[in-house]
Amino acid sequence: xxxxxxxxxxxxxxxxxxxxxxxxxxxxxxxxxxxxxxxxxxxxxxxxxxxxxxxxxxxxxxxxxxxxxxxxxxxxxxxxxxxxxxxxxxxxxxxxxxxxxxxxxxxxxxxxxxxxxxxxxxxxxxxxxxxxxxxxxxxxxxxxxxxxxxxxxxxxxxxxxxxxxxxxxxxxxxxxxxxxxxxxxxxxxxxxxxxxxxxxxxxxxxxxxxxxxxxxxxxxxxxxxxxxxxxxxxxxxxxxxxxxxxxxxxxxxxxxxxxxxxxxxxxxxxxxxxxxxxxxxxxxxxxxxxxxxxxxxxxxxxxxxxxxxxxxxxxxxxxxxxxxxxxxxxxxxxxxxxxxxxxxxxxxxxxxxxxxxxxxxxxxxxxxxxxxxxxxxxxxxxxxxxxxxxxxxxxxxxxxxxxxxxxxxxxxxxxxxxxxxxxxxxxxxxxxxxxxxxxxxxxxxxxxxxxxxxxxxxxxxxxxxxxxxxxxxxx
Numbered sequence: 074x075x076x077x078x079x080x081x082x083x084x085x086x087x088x089x090x091x092x093x094x095x096x097x098x099x100x101x102x103x104x105x106x107x108x109x110x111x112x113x114x115x116x117x118x119x120x121x122x123x124x125x126x127x128x129x130x131x132x133x134x135x136x137x138x139x140x141x142x143x144x145x146x147x148x149x150x151x152x153x154x155x156x157x158x159x160x161x162x163x164x165x166x167x168x169x170x171x172x173x174x175x176x177x178x179x180x181x182x183x184x185x186x187x188x189x190x191x192x193x194x195x196x197x198x199x200x201x202x203x204x205x206x207x208x209x210x211x212x213x214x215x216x217x218x219x220x221x222x223x224x225x226x227x228x229x230x231x232x233x234x235x236x237x238x239x240x241x242x243x244x245x246x247x248x249x250x251x252x253x254x255x256x257x258x259x260x261x262x263x264x265x266x267x268x269x270x271x272x273x274x275x276x277x278x279x280x281x282x283x284x285x286x287x288x289x290x291x292x293x294x295x296x297x298x299x300x301x302x303x304x305x306x307x308x309x310x311x312x313x314x315x316x317x318x319x320x321x322x323x324x325x326x327x328x329x330x331x332x333x334x335x336x337x338x339x340x341x342x343x344x345x346x347x348x349x350x351x352x353x354x355x356x357x358x359x360x361x362x363x364x365x366x367x368x369x370x371x372x373x374x375x376x377x378x379x380x381x382x383x384x385x386x387x388x389x390x391x392x393x394x395x396x397x398x399x400x401x402x403x404x405x406x407x408x409x410x411x412x413x414x415x416x417x418x419x420x421x422x423x424x425x426x427x428x429x430x431x432x433x434x435x436x437x438x439x440x441x442x443x444x445x446x447x448x449x450x451x452x453x454x455x456x457x458x459x460x461x462x463x464x465x466x467x468x469x470x471x472x473x474x475x476x477x478x479x480x481x482x483x484x485x486x487x488x489x490x491x492x493x494x495x496x497x498x499x500x501x502x503x504x505x506x507x508x509x510x511x512x513x514x515x516x517x518x519x520x521x522x523x524x525x526x527x528x529x530x531x532x533x534x535x536x537x538x539x540x541x542x543x544x545x546x547x548x
Contacts, residue, residue, distance in 0.1 A: 125151025129283030
């Protein structure tokens with residue numbers, strides 16, 4: 074019997090055979106598993122996720138929370154140390170604008186209740202305008218529709234998801250897991266193999282790359298990755314408003330150097346996201362806080378010279394809209410001024426575009442920044458990643474219901490098709506907006522200003538834009 078057991082590689086198969094034949098062998102399961110442990114130096118999982126950031130951790134929690142997948146063993150490999158959240162009095166300078174679909178996802182896994190009980194700010198209105206022409210678009214001007222977005226600190230979001238994850242018995246989170254090498258499956262049904270620098274090895278039926286812009290999983294897949302550098306940096310900071318206000322508006326002004334945005338946090342605080350050419354951003358990181366605040370107020374309020382051609386073009390459009398009774402009656406609300414910056418909150422990060430031509434291979438799939446990266450001007454980056462999570466969990470559950478293996482390439486390709494059908498147009502639109510608003514030549518300013526004003530005058534079009542941004546068309 075000992076010789077037979079040594080020859081068997083898969084313990085579960087042998088156990089199954091013995092049960093079917095009704096063999097009564099004392100402690101056979103214990104004996105088999107002991108023998109297997111002695112000959113196999115790896116742990117086996119149904120699903121392994123590389124990357125424990127916001128998207129990877131949320132995915133692990135959503136998989137464990139799905140009743141069709143709750144019996145699957147999930148491994149989450151996080152390269153950093155265990156995240157310990159201590160409620161800070163100061164707001165973090167890294168925040169995300171979550172759309173309705175993302176809130177629904179976080180609510181479904183129980184994480185939103187922790188965010189709601191701590192702090193967040195609902196955006197009920199958004200005003201976007203062009204510094205070169207004052208053309209403007211306002212979303213939710215009557216406050217009657219659903220909230221446009223929710224401003225949440227990255228650390229708090231991660232804390233909310235982690236808190237739920239600790240309750241999931243089928244998820245094993247390994248911290249400080251520096252990946253040494255990855256071997257992807259060649260044939261359907263093969264396992265992927267992940268080896269850590271500490272010598273530990275894991276095998277999995279489905280490997281998910283949630284390991285960010287420099288994804289090792291994507292690199293090992295060998296897929297084509299389209300990318301370019303915007304030669305810009307986004308400066309982030311937490312700002313004090315000159316006077317307290319009902320702070321429910323997200324403001325964005327397109328400047329020739331890049332967009333500046335203020336996102337509401339409290340009645341007296343807003344979060345800054347200001348995209349600038351790299352050299353200018355680096356200078357602003359070094360100036361005094363007083364000079365920095367002056368620069369922000371100048372960016373928000375400076376009056377740029379108006380071109381006569383642009384002005385006459387906008388007047389003509391206004392007359393046309395009046396004739397068609399398309400005037401919405403929206404009036405411009407004045408943006409706030411900034412009095413101060415919260416000490417130590419100034420930081421910056423480089424801006425890039427990136428997109429993996431393929432999201433999947435046999436037994437392997439990419440989500441979040443590992444698959445796509447966009448300019449922050451529309452606040453959609455992390456929402457695209459959470460959209461990936463929602464659909465992938467849904468399709469893996471479908472695969473289980475239909476008796477297909479987790480790494481079934483047909484389900485993975487369906488995920489890729491549906492997500493690329495949504496992600497790519499959003500990404501290209503954001504990139505086009507970035508390029509369009511960089512131009513200062515009169516014809517370019519005229520075209521974009523007419524487009525902005527026309528969109529602002531057609532409520533159905535604005536509603537469609539908001540609906541798309543909220544993730545309603547994601548699937």
